[in-house]
Amino acid sequence: MKSILKRVAPAALAAAALTAFAAPPAAMAEEEQYFPVPSSRVGPFSAMGTGYYGGIIDYMQYVNKNGGVNGVQLVWAECETEYNAARTVECYQRLLTGPNGQKMLVFDTLGTPGAYAVINRMSEEETVLAQYGYGRTDAADGTVWPWVFNAASHYWSQIGMKLQFMADQEGGVENMKGKKIVHLHIDSAYGREPLPAMRQIAKDWGMELVEISIPPPGLEQQSQWLQIRRERPDWVTFWGAGSGMNSTGMTNAARMGFPRERLVYVTFGGAEEDMVPAGDAAKGTYVVANAVPGRDFPLIADMYKTLYEDSNVGNMANPDRVGTVYYNRGVGAAVMWIEALKNAQEMSGKVGKAVVGSEFRDGYEALNMTPEKLEEIGITGMVAPFQLSCAKHDGAGKFRMMQWNGEKFDLITDWMGPPDPTFIRGLVESSAGKFASENNVEPKNCG
Amino acid sequence: MLYRQAGRFRTSYSMDARLVPFFEDRIALAAVFLFALCVVPFSASDYWLSAILIPWLCLSLVALGQNILMGYAGQLSLGSAGFMAAGAFACYNFELRIPEMPFLVSLIMSGLVAAAVGIVFGLPSLRIRGLYLAVATLASQFFIVWVIDKFGWFKNYDSSGIITAQDIVILGKSFTTPAEMYVVVLLVVAVMTLLAMNMASGSVGRNWMAVRDMDVAAEAMGISLLRTKLQAFAISSFYCGVGGALFAFTFLQSLEPVAFDINLSFRILFMVIIGGLGTIIGAYLGAGFILLLPVFLNIFFHAVVGEAVDATIVSAFEQVIFGVLMIMFMIYEPLGIARLLEIGQERLRRWPFKV
Numbered sequence: 159m160k161s162i163l164k165r166v167a168p169a170a171l172a173a174a175a176l177t178a179f180a181a182p183p184a185a186m187a188e189e190e191q192y193f194p195v196p197s198s199r200v201g202p203f204s205a206m207g208t209g210y211y212g213g214i215i216d217y218m219q220y221v222n223k224n225g226g227v228n229g230v231q232l233v234w235a236e237c238e239t240e241y242n243a244a245r246t247v248e249c250y251q252r253l254l255t256g257p258n259g260q261k262m263l264v265f266d267t268l269g270t271p272g273a274y275a276v277i278n279r280m281s282e283e284e285t286v287l288a289q290y291g292y293g294r295t296d297a298a299d300g301t302v303w304p305w306v307f308n309a310a311s312h313y314w315s316q317i318g319m320k321l322q323f324m325a326d327q328e329g330g331v332e333n334m335k336g337k338k339i340v341h342l343h344i345d346s347a348y349g350r351e352p353l354p355a356m357r358q359i360a361k362d363w364g365m366e367l368v369e370i371s372i373p374p375p376g377l378e379q380q381s382q383w384l385q386i387r388r389e390r391p392d393w394v395t396f397w398g399a400g401s402g403m404n405s406t407g408m409t410n411a412a413r414m415g416f417p418r419e420r421l422v423y424v425t426f427g428g429a430e431e432d433m434v435p436a437g438d439a440a441k442g443t444y445v446v447a448n449a450v451p452g453r454d455f456p457l458i459a460d461m462y463k464t465l466y467e468d469s470n471v472g473n474m475a476n477p478d479r480v481g482t483v484y485y486n487r488g489v490g491a492a493v494m495w496i497e498a499l500k501n502a503q504e505m506s507g508k509v510g511k512a513v514v515g516s517e518f519r520d521g522y523e524a525l526n527m528t529p530e531k532l533e534e535i536g537i538t539g540m541v542a543p544f545q546l547s548c549a550k551h552d553g554a555g556k557f558r559m560m561q562w563n564g565e566k567f568d569l570i571t572d573w574m575g576p577p578d579p580t581f582i583r584g585l586v587e588s589s590a591g592k593f594a595s596e597n598n599v600e601p602k603n604c605g
Numbered sequence: 606m607l608y609r610q611a612g613r614f615r616t617s618y619s620m621d622a623r624l625v626p627f628f629e630d631r632i633a634l635a636a637v638f639l640f641a642l643c644v645v646p647f648s649a650s651d652y653w654l655s656a657i658l659i660p661w662l663c664l665s666l667v668a669l670g671q672n673i674l675m676g677y678a679g680q681l682s683l684g685s686a687g688f689m690a691a692g693a694f695a696c697y698n699f700e701l702r703i704p705e706m707p708f709l710v711s712l713i714m715s716g717l718v719a720a721a722v723g724i725v726f727g728l729p730s731l732r733i734r735g736l737y738l739a740v741a742t743l744a745s746q747f748f749i750v751w752v753i754d755k756f757g758w759f760k761n762y763d764s765s766g767i768i769t770a771q772d773i774v775i776l777g778k779s780f781t782t783p784a785e786m787y788v789v790v791l792l793v794v795a796v797m798t799l800l801a802m803n804m805a806s807g808s809v810g811r812n813w814m815a816v817r818d819m820d821v822a823a824e825a826m827g828i829s830l831l832r833t834k835l836q837a838f839a840i841s842s843f844y845c846g847v848g849g850a851l852f853a854f855t856f857l858q859s860l861e862p863v864a865f866d867i868n869l870s871f872r873i874l875f876m877v878i879i880g881g882l883g884t885i886i887g888a889y890l891g892a893g894f895i896l897l898l899p900v901f902l903n904i905f906f907h908a909v910v911g912e913a914v915d916a917t918i919v920s921a922f923e924q925v926i927f928g929v930l931m932i933m934f935m936i937y938e939p940l941g942i943a944r945l946l947e948i949g950q951e952r953l954r955r956w957p958f959k960v
Contacts, residue, residue, distance in 0.1 A: 199920040208917050238903050238920045243864055244660065247857060248900055251656035274767040275859055345754070346863045347767045374863065475915050596761075597769060 189229050191499060191512050192256030193218065195236040196249040196267055202375050202400035203241040203269070205431035206484055208474070210268050211236075213488020215473040216480075217496070220461045227499050229510045233258060239272060241400075246272035254283065263518040264288050264495055269399075270348035280305035284515035286498075286522050290491035291316075291425055291448045295351060298552035299590035300523070301601040307522055308552040309494050310448040310487075310541065313424075314585060315555035317352035317395070318576020320422050320446060321359050323559050324393050331577065335364040340386055342379075342407070343397035345371040348426075352397065355585055359577070376403030383410040397424045404432035409439045418442035425557075429483035433562045441564045445483075446557045449490040449541050451567055453481030456536030458489065483567075490541045497531075498522035523548060542573045548604035552586070555579055609954055624802050641791055646784040655783035655856070657897060661889075662787075662794045663852040664896055668876040668888035669801055670844025675874075676883035677810055678837035679817025680730050681738050684745035685845045685873045690865035691749050692719040692846025693853035694759050697860050700771045701761060708773050712793065712850055719846020720839040722749065727838025731831060734820075746870050753862045760860075767861040770854045786855040793851065797844060802885055804840070813837055814883075872896075879934055881941025890942040894934075899927055 195215060198207030218232040226232060235257055237249035246267050255261055264286040267273045273293035280287045280303075287306045289297065295314050297306035324339075325331045341356060343349030349371065360367040368389055370382050376398055386394065394416065398404045404427045411421055419442045423432075428445030453459055462480045465472035472480070479485055502513040502521025513521070526545045532538045542554035556575045560567040576582050594601050615621045625631045649658065671685045696715035699706055706714075726745035730738050753759045760768055773780040773789060780789050804810050812833045815823035824830050853860045872895050880891020902923040910919060938945055952959075 197916065197920075199917040200924055204917070236907060236916050238916075238923070243857060243859075243861065245900075248656040248660075251652040252900075252904070254652065271767075271861065271863065274861065275857055278769055278858055347861060374866070473916075475917055 189226070189231055189510065189512070190233050190258055190260070191227065191230050192258055192260040192262060193232060193234045193495065194249075194253035194256070194262045194265060195234050196239045196246060196253060196265065196272070197236055198239045198241040198268065200238065201240050202402050205401045205429065206268065206399075206426065207239075207241065209429070209431070209479060209482055209484025210488035210491070212473040212479070213485040213490075214266075214492040214495075216461055216465055216485075217489045217492035219471060219473070220464055221496055223464055227496055228503055230499075230503070230512060232496075239267070239269070241269050241272070243271040243275040247275050250276045250279065254285075260512060261285075261515060263499075263513070263515050264522070266290060266491060268292065270294070270351060271346060274347060277303075277306060284519070286515070286519050288491065288494065288522070290487065290494070292348070296586050296589035296593060298550070298586045300547070300549045300551040301604055302590040302594045302599055303551065304602050305519060306551065307546065309522075309525065309544075309546070310490060311553045311555045311557065312586075313352040314355035314582050315552070315576050315579070316425065316446055316448075316557055317356045318359060318578070318582055319555075319557045319574055320395055321356070321363070322574060322577045323422070323444075323571065325363075325577070326571075328392075331363060336366070337393070338366045338368065338389065338391040340368045340370055340389060340391040340394045341397065342370050342372065342382060342386065342394055344376050344399055344403065345373050346399075348399060349397045352395075354589065355576075355582060356395075358581075358585065372398070372403070375400055377406055379403075379406055379410050383414045383416070386416060387414045392420065394421050395424070396421060396427055398427045401431050401435065404428065405436035405440070408433075408436040408443055412436075412439035419444070422446070422559075425487075428560075428562070430479075430566075431482070431484070438564065440562050443562050444570070445560045445562065445567065447483065447560050447567075448553075448557055449483070449487040450539060450558055450560075450569065451481060451483045451486050452540070455486075455538070455540045457493075458486060458537075458540075460536065461489070486540060490537070493535060493537065493541075494522070494525060494527075497525055497527070497535075501525065522546070523551075548602070555582070622806075624799075624806060638795060642788070646788055649784075651783045654787045657900070659783070659787055659790055660852065660856045661892055661896055662790045663848050663856055664873070664876065665848075665889045665892040666794050666797060666851065667845050667848035667873055668880065668892045669798065669885065670841040670848060671873050672877045672880075672882065672884070672888045673801065673804075673813070673844065674837050674841035675877055676881075676887070677805060677817065678813040678834065678841075680727075680834060680837060681735060682742040682838075682841070683739045683867075683870050683874065684726060684742040684749075685841075686849075686865040686867065686869035687746040687749035688719045688723055688842040688845035689849025689852065689869070690753060690862060691722045691842075692716060692849035693860055693865070694753050694862075695719065695846065696850035696854065697768065697770060698759065698761075708775050712847055715850045716843040716847040719849070720843040723838045723842025723845075724835050727835050727842075730834045730838065743867075746867055750862045750865060767859055770858050770860055773854060790851050790855050793847065797847065798885065801844070805885065809836070817883075875931070879931065879941055881943025884941070884943040886946065887941050887943035890946070894942060898930070899923060902926060 195211050197211035218234060221227060222231050235253055237253050239246045239249050250265060253262055262285055265276060266288045270293050273287065273289050277287060277294055289308050291310035295312040297303040298308045298312055325334050328334055357367060368391065370385055372379055372382055396407050398407055411418060421443050423443060423445040425446050425448050433440040453462060458481050466477045466480065474480055498518060498521040501524045502517040503509045505520055506513055506517040523546055527543050529543050532543060542556040544554035556573040558569055558573055559571040561570050625634060667685055667689055674680050674682050692715040695718035696711050699711040699714050726742055729741040733741060780786050812828050815828055816830060816833050820830055857864060876891035876895045879894050881887025906919045906923060
């Protein structure tokens with residue numbers, strides 16, 4: 159037995175190596191368009207990765223089943239990033255060329271660390287970086303970052319919206335004076351991303367801002383919550399990532415007796431996968447949504463029927479997760495890809511044919527998600543209507559506040575934005591301008 | 606019987622002091638180096654250069670530094686990623702604040718900065734040893750990353766905390782394509798490997814090994830513990846610093862303190878243990894195993910099972926296989942992959958006879 163193993167093992171290994179590295183046959187059909195899926199399916203961020211990329215893959219399958227994009231079938235390849243910047247760079251290089259030999263058009267890391275790691279490669283490689291509600295905020299300035307988009311709004315709008323929500327609860331901006339807010343965040347670029355806007359608004363409104371950081375992966379928050387108990391803040395904005403950290407935050411708040419109705423979670427902090435483990439402790443917690451969960455939206459309902467009921471090809475191992483926060487966010491991101499692809503085909507006169515990166519970029523920039531368009535796709539109310547332009551690369555800048563009732567999210571507000579969108583825009587432009595001057599980037603003329 | 610050991614006499618001191626005693630080994634090494642320098646940059650794809658070879662070489666250099674400290678001098682340390690961060694941010698700041706400074710000088714300077722930090726954090730080694738020292742060096746890991754995070758000056762007051770690395774410019778030529786950066790990394794790593802081989806086989810290395818094997822006896826024979834231990838810390842940190850700077854400038858192309866977390870320190874530790882403690886080649890083999898095996902497993906599974914199996918299960922399965930392989934290596938070859946290579950070489954020498 160042993161000697162057989164000894165003999166077979168090297169041969170098997172060699173065969174494995176060969177299959178892994180032999181280039182797949184370049185059977186390049188005319189009507190195919192390749193998309194990369196750099197997913198994060200293991201580790202603390204797996205709930206996020208499986209839901210979001212599951213939604214993306216399901217939407218692409220759904221589009222394919224309905225005849226593709228003007229007849230162009232979508233193909234994709236997956237790569238595991240583990241939500242890690244170094245692995246994301248590796249995946250970026252690996253996915254750059256698809257199995258059919260096509261170059262990728264768009265990259266979506268679902269993670270600020272990964273986005274920062276690849277952001278400088280975009281213009282050179284002619285690839286769009288679609289940061290769907292995460293990532294580098296000042297990339298919303300299209301003159302400095304022509305290849306990067308923030309289609310579902312960025313963190314600065316989000317923190318503005320949260321503060322506005324608090325002000326509404328307190329009875330107006332004038333009542334915010336003297337209030338104390340704790341920004342409890344994971345100690346990474348992602349956790350610090352909202353701070354420039356937050357500090358400025360806190361100063362303008364006369365609030366006291368206390369910044370408390372939690373070292374990654376954020377499972378140990380005891381001392382931070384003790385500090386919060388000492389500080390006695392009026393509100394806590396929680397900026398966490400990964401199911402473990404997020405539910406730990408709520409259970410700690412419960413233990414310290416901090417009211418959950420004063421705890422506002424970030425878009426990537428609160429999903430069903432984060433709320434359920436925290437049990438009763440989660441009840442009352444506010445979460446910001448850039449894509450509203452639910453299976454009643456016509457598109458999601460039809461996807462569920464087509465992919466899970468009529469056939470069993472859906473990407474989610476647990477079909478019950480269809481329609482959750484991360485799933486719908488993934489569908490929202492994929493809808494933008496496909497609408498951009500449609501635009502690109504039309505604008506470059508290649509309807510029914512594959513397009514290249516620069517054409518896709520122009521198509522993405524031309525996105526105009528009017529209420530009628532959203533209605534036609536079947537996601538009215540799931541994402542906010544918005545329009546992009548040459549200079550303006552961020553989406554609606556609007557969010558909805560949700561509250562966890564112990565079983566599901568209740569929508570508390572309609573779409574609402576930051577108190578002063580022009581101020582947020584000014585911050586974006588000055589930050590992008592600083593980057594441009596430091597790195598000798600010639601801003602594009604959008605005239 | 607490709608080549609044999611018997612009947613080869615060293616008749617002079619210079620022959621005895623050779624780094625690579627066998628002619629055939631020298632030919633093989635030179636061939637590998639020439640292949641890596643003259644063939645690889647022109648034939649390998651960008652993916653291979655920028656996502657496989659560059660990070661592998663950079664981390665090999667760091668693992669070499671860790672091996673000097675742990676394998677040769679016997680000082681258990683857990684701060685290598687911290688020293689990498691020190692080197693990377695030093696290089697960024699030299700390039701930023703003294704634009705006239707050539708890149709290679711910045712690289713050496715960043716190594717020196719890391720070495721200085723290493724000496725400071727090596728001081729506890731004079732009093733404590735073994736696992737206790739590992740815990741003490743853990744402080745360097747957290748302290749360095751914390752300092753860089755805390756004081757905006759190191760990051761040029763960038764609000765997000767992730768900064769873009771400058772382009773590499775040497776003698777007026779900028780090295781920006783994967784092939785060009787690969788050549789820079791390869792040459793730096795080759796030169797530093799040669800230096801490490803020299804140190805390891807000379808009096809410096811013998812002092813390290815004497816201290817490793819029994820420090821009291823070494824001191825009794827007249828070896829200064831203070832000098833030897835701090836020297837090992839300095840040189841090891843120098844390697845980590847240069848490796849960290851290369852890692853940030855050529856692979857990540859951005860600098861972020863979180864990239865140099867405790868996780869990376871552990872991975873470097875595993876590279877050295879799996880590759881082979883106290884061997885030069887072990888650093889390369891270990892870095893290859895820890896860094897590249899998960900990538901290859903991922904490629905392999907996506908190529909073989911493709912869409913047939915749920916990708917979540919595939920990803921989890923890869924981690925299981927990786928873990929099992931690590932345990933198997935430790936059980937069947939505790940001396941590391943370098944030892945396997947040695948056994949193979951031995952077999953070649955005696956071929957066609959069996960050992």
